[in-house]
Amino acid sequence: MTLGGHFDKSGPAGPFGAGADPLWVEEYGYGLGPPTGILILKYGSGGALEIPESRSDFVHQxxxxxxxxxxxxxxxxxxFIGTTEALWVRRGVTHEVFASRKQIIYRICLREVPLSLRSLRVAAVSADQQSRNLIEQIARPGQDEAEALAARMTIMAGLGATHRDFVGRDPIGTPSSSRTTGFAQTIARTLLHDPADPTRLEEWAARLHTSTKTLQRDFVREFGMSYSQWRNRIRLDAAVVLLETKSVTEVAHRVGYSSVPAFVTAFAREYGHTPGRYALGATDSA
Incomplete structure (x- = not known):
């Protein structure tokens, strides 16, 4: 059975204002009932998006x-989780998921645990390109149920161990002809997990046995912007989330800014207003 629907809801509260952007959700279900089924919720918003505190005792997510x-x-x-990763949450684990910008989020509900994830409760896990493509494919109207259920098996098989500490193992020292990901993606994984990482581009080049010019070219190809622009964006995206529970000063240092004024200036340039008005307690004057 395939479920299809487009539901408009009021926008989530957050730094861009409660109800500022409509939130929509589409549902796609295949083979629901047996453990071999799959349900995908496709969320979208014109701005910050929050999937609030959730606990399900019936499905893994x-x-x-x-x-x-x-x-x-x-x-x-x-x-923080990047685009080549997925967030795995076992059933019964309370969690909240956030996106700070306009984007699509797929929430895949399963009753079976993928073989490679049996030891994990909550973790960033790898998702190969085929699995990511299939998630997008079956979260569309008009999909054949048998094909969608076959895709489910491929998606589950394409999930792997966490990418934590990915840099320093597989890519480094591996001939470029046999790499499965570009230099930019390798660096991106580390920076997503630690936005405050201070490593300069030339240091990355030395660590990855390549040139700074190659790294810059990879970032432009993969993300449409330079390394410094991408790192700044990731830091500010992380800041939007952290500001709901931490002060401006804490967040500035947590995401890698050496001073609060530098953080406030960068934040205001990106979002059009300072962070102090909705930080924890709104006590920082910034």
Whole structure:
């Protein structure tokens, strides 16, 4: 059975204003009922998007976005997930998922645990290109159920272990002809997991045995912007999420700015207003 629907809801509260952007959700279900089924919720918004605190005792959940960064809060921790990763959450685990910009989020509900993820409760996991393509494909109207269920098996098989500490293992020292990802994606994974990482482009080049020119070219090809522009955007996206629970000063240092004024200036340039008006307690004068 395929479910299709487009539901408009009021926009989520957040730094861009409660109700400022309509939130829409589409539902696509295949083989629902047996453990071998799959349900995909496709969320979209014109601005910041929040999937609020959620706990399901019946299904496991996988979140993925093709458009940027996701953050997840669970057990008083905030973590960030990139586009080549997915967030795996076992059933019964309370969590919140956020996106700070206009983007699509896919929420995949499963009753079976993928073989490679059996030891994990909440984690950023790898999702190969084929799996990501299939998620987008079956979250569209008019899909054949048998084909969608076959795609489900491929998606589950394409999920792998966490990408934490990815840099320093597979890509480095590997001949460029046998790499499966570009230099920019390799660096992006590390920066997403630690936005404050201070590594300069020339240091990355030395670590990856390549040139700064090659790295810059890879960033423009992969993300449409330079390394410094991409790093700044990731830091500010992370800041939007962290500001809901931390002060401006804490967030500035958490995302890698050496001073609060530098952070406030960059934030205002990106979003058109300073961060102080909605930081924790709004006590920082910035």
């Amino acid at each position: 996988l979140y993925w976005t093709p458009d940027g960064m996701l953050s997840v809060r669970h057990a008083n921790r905030t973590e």
